[in-house]
Amino acid sequence: MENVSSAIPGPSGLPIIGLVFAFAGSLTxxxxxxxxxxxxxxxxxxxxxxxxxxxxxxxxxxxxxILSSLAFADRPVKESAYELLFHRAMGFAPYGELSTRGT
Known part of the structure; x- marks a missing residue:
């Protein structure tokens, strides 16, 4: 039987701070x-x-x-992420019809 990991691949980073230093001075x-x-x-x-x-x-x-899946619909948004992305981000849009409020 083949041993297949279900974990999503990616860098492990340092304990507690993760990859915070990988983004210093570079385009994200x-x-x-x-x-x-x-x-x-x-x-x-x-x-x-x-x-x-x-x-x-x-x-x-x-x-x-991901963006069209009900499994990810209306996921909670951390205030820090919302502020970091200047109150705009497609990934944080609520599920459903596009609202044109505020435009």
Whole structure:
């Protein structure tokens, strides 16, 4: 029988601080793309920064599946992430029809 891990691949980082230093002085999207290629984790990659666990998709089909899945609908948003992304982020949009409020 083949031993297959169900864990999402990705860098392990340092205890407690995770990969916080990997992003210093670099463009975040390029760091994430390079990590995904390095760990052969383009469809899905997992890593931690501090005590927060992130799951990243670098493949358009996987991202589309995630964003259109009811399993990920209306997931809670941490206030820190909301502030960090300037109150805008497709991944944090509530499930359902697009609202045009505030535009």
């Amino acid at each position: 999207h390029r760091v994430l793309a390079n990590l995904a290629k390095t760990f052969e984790a383009v469809p899905l990659m997992a890593f931690s920064i501090g005590f927060t666990r992130f799951i990243i998709s670098s493949h358009p089909d996987t991202a589309k599946d």
